[in-house]
Amino acid sequence: METAWLALLGLLLAGYFVLGGYDYGAQMLHPFLGDTRAERGSGRETGRSPALEAIAPFFLGNEVWLVAFAGVLFGAFPHLEGSLLPGLYPLIVAILAGLVLGNAAVQLRGRARGARGRRCWDALIVFGGALPALCWGCVLGLLLHGVPRRPDGTFHIGPGDVLTPFVLACGVTTALLFAAHGAAFVALRSAPELAAVARRRGAGLLRAAAAMGALPLLLTLFGAGAAMTNRMTSAVLAVLLAAALAGAWWWLTRGHHVRAFTATCCATALPVLLVGAGHYPYVLISPAGTGLTLGEAVTDDATLKILSVFGVVVIPVILAYQTWSWWAFRGRTGRRHPRYF
Template sequence: MSKMSLETCWVALLGLLLAGYFVLGGYDYGVQMLHPFLGGQAQAGPAVERTSRNAALDAIAPFFLGNEVWLVAFAGVMFGAFPHLEGDLLPGLYPLIVAILVGLVLGNAAVQLRGRAHSARGRHWWDILIVFGGALPALCWGLVVGLLLHGVPRRTDGTFHIGPGDVLTPFVLACGVTTALLFAAHGAAFIALRSAPELARTACQLGSSLLRATGAVGSLALLLTLFGAGASMTNRATSAALAALLAAALAGAWWHLSRGHHIRAFAATCCATALPVLLVGAGHYPYVLISSSGAGMTLHQAVTDGATLTILTAFGVVLIPVILAYQTWSWWAFRGRTGRRHPSYF
């Protein structure tokens, strides 16, 4: 296989792993953000409320932490196959990457430890950390997508620099809020798919509202792009087609959630959460990083040498099928709604 073919395969794999994490980790974030809103009624008493709120978390329990393997694999591919991209991009994104990791650690710990709290006040503080641990990474991933779509400044020495002024722009902030809302809606669709009928109905209603909000904020990002203050796309026709697919996926998810079609709604939100990654990759190809002040970094400039790619391919041929097999097995083993076939986990 030629080096050019290997480059294309590895950048496609990089996008697949990140898109997979957005789909699988996205509903983890979403369920965490919606956790307080899908609890029991106040008059039901603290014991019933605790059980009902655990039912929402039980939807993600069999897959919790296991989905992070996609993020680890994505980081490994970037470090190994695209060292120049990692060396230029990650230092500028350091504050956002740290915020994502802080959210992951706090959220994961809070989900695990909430059930050990012996008072309503203790559970309340763990609930806050659960929401924070879902909302912070979701927002930061959206900011990262917004920065990549818009382009990042490049210094005269060829390195990229990202400052607060590049993050705190209307377009990047709109992308961050849109992604957070989308992940929350994705989590609602997942709860509707996995939970008992009463909780599923509540999740459908909440998810429908979140999808409308996602469309509204996403429209702001689109308007900013149309007026020249948003995304800087290399392949405009491809980008327009992918943006249309994203809008269709959001509309389809809203339609099916509104009518209680849980499987179709979740399939639509899966597509919607994966499409931003495809929009960045296919919309910028052959660039992997766009500069807001001129030419960006091409795939050929970002990738490692051919010999290293060949060695990595031998590992990838074994590793990727194992990840896919593990994910498929876990979904099959824990299929069905919680509360019927499976016990309470948290």
Template structure:
């Protein structure tokens, strides 16, 4: 296996990891006003804490390490892709960053509000900070699947018609619903029984909504109407796995199998990344107006990859070890005696 392939796999792994771990952060943020149970509501009235937010609190900022690592690999190993992609997707990238900053600040400041009105204001910003990045990541996936209007010099500029086409919008809404369902499954896994039951019912409905909305882009992708996939068979397999993961998530949620439900939503959340990477390989960027950008054209030289590999051998296992340790250290459900992090 070549260094190019290894670094491409690492790039996909880091983005998929962020979709799984950052995805439930977005989902919990979007849903936390709806995820209340009677005892937790009383606790929130007295302390200003929200039980759904407390469920994700120990992992909240740590999950963004995956996004930072993804950006580092993109800058270092695929500079030609980075230069084309970030400049062309600049409005969506800015929107994602705005959502991250607003959401992070609101989550941490909500518990310091002195009144119910103040907490409601922060609630609005928390939901906004979760929904905006979730929707924009879905739009990015839709654009990468469909192709961008790449010019002769390699650059591209997105117009309103490109971003708000039916296929790209359907991808955006599907991803936002999927992240919300993933967040509900996470709360069901981590919270006290009463709140877990509320999250389980909400998650099952969101999984059905994800499947209903996602059916359009999936069918358009398979028939080549919404996305001109390079590898049709691979795309069909990934699409089938996505449908199976959603079906499994719905079944496990309705049956109360929280661990299995969270595993199923995690699989569904990472599969869009695999669909983009494996479905378009060897292209990393498909053009709707001409030639695309291949792996060989995107990657840096072999000498630089070898130097980066030395850092990757040390950094990536550290990230994985930290993630495993944090989940082990904060395993189990939250409850009344659980310490407050916000």
């Protein structure tokens, strides 16, 4: 049961990276993917954004996965939450601030009275996508690198542990990956002429993500990067991540939008699997190789049984809602598509 709950925790975070990741990416790219400012033949400015229209039907709904992840973390793994979150408060606050600012800016952009007002909201939209993406990457990099452990067994995270070349490189790589994931999603959802622009942006971002991702790998090979418990498993997952990036670039440049988006989905989910499977049976590890095991982090069996009753009901509802929303809003956006913002 402990392993099943750890797998569920990873599934929820990976699901959020996949679904929330293209939200972040579309926000970061929306000023650079074109803006249909005038209705054809009328000259009347509309301020429509192809990137925002692509994510509009799913916007805010994807945060359900983050809420579910937080609920499982607090309920099933209280010792992990108590060891990890106090040191991550600056990153968590930055993530939440980016979410609030980005969500508000996306919804208020359509109420701007002129181009200057839209530009201000556009800057907040980009910031609200880039900041959480960067911070989530730093969290992953910190978990991969390891969290310093005090002599009394507690873990401590300071600014010096976050502001390292490995952690910052992971943050930038994740931000670039999310941006490419957003470009693939916009290409999948947009009209052909806009999809072509998104393909070009996404292909360039995938190359940049692969180049930046080589830095954490090199640091790991030279002993200054990730401290992995299961090295063979980690190597296999790293190869799969590289293959997903290469496949996404190949299919995106050739206009295979569904395949490209599937590949970027795999690429955004694999880092979560790398943390969980690469450190198992530890859920939190120190650079020295010791850490908090799954048995030490999980709550008691009685609580897990109670939570399982809720999980059996809640998780299928989340999956059903997500499936329904994708089916209901399938198809490409366009000039006659309903405007949500």
